[in-house]
Amino acid sequence: MRAKKFLVGLALTLLILTLAGFILSLLVGPVKTTASDLFAAFRGQERYQDIFFRLRLPRAIISFLVGASLGLAGAILQGYFRNSLADPFILGSSSGAALGAVLAAELGFKLVLPGFSSQGIMALITSFVLVTVVYLISERRRFRTSEALLLTGIAAGALASAITS
Structure with missing residues (x-):
């Protein structure tokens, strides 16, 4: 009570x-x-x-x-992985977004959508693509567990961070 x-x-x-x-x-x-x-x-x-x-x-x-x-989204991640420390970096979405923003800035992408920045749009796209690739790779293996998704996401996030650096 x-x-x-x-x-x-x-x-x-x-x-x-x-x-x-x-x-x-x-x-x-x-x-x-x-x-x-x-x-x-x-x-x-x-x-x-x-x-x-x-x-x-x-x-x-x-x-x-x-x-x-x-x-x-944070609550869903924490519930899925059964880990209260789970965050967007686990699936690589944050690193993918950073990679997209850096690519847009360095390569000079100019997307014509009024009210939206090219960096923001590229960050969203690359984050979505990286998380989709992480999911597809982890599902392709015979180990369809949250651990496989977790390890694939960490590896993809590290790769995206390395490219960004």
Whole structure:
């Protein structure tokens, strides 16, 4: 019973901190704004509506979703490998992303997608490709275990890091 109360209190505290951070992120930006400006946007003042609803709110929502997705991905990795120290480096995704960003910068890739950087897109692509290759190699072996995936990912990550260096 005591542990349950603690967990409920912890969850409520974290929820309040998350909401406070979300609201604070709406107030931070190149244009100085206050909480009263946020309320003015809700009342219909067009100047503040542009700042909050077209610029800052989408940024805050995306940041919240990305953070939640990263937390979920970490929990999935830790659950799959049954290891609380599991992280994206285990499958080589972080090293693959770094390799893609370096390749884009060094080779001068220019992808034409408005609002996206070439380095970010290349990082995403190479990370996805490396994790897919790791999965295919580990599944090709007769040992279809999490250990095979783990070792293949570590080796691929080391290779990508070596190329990046």
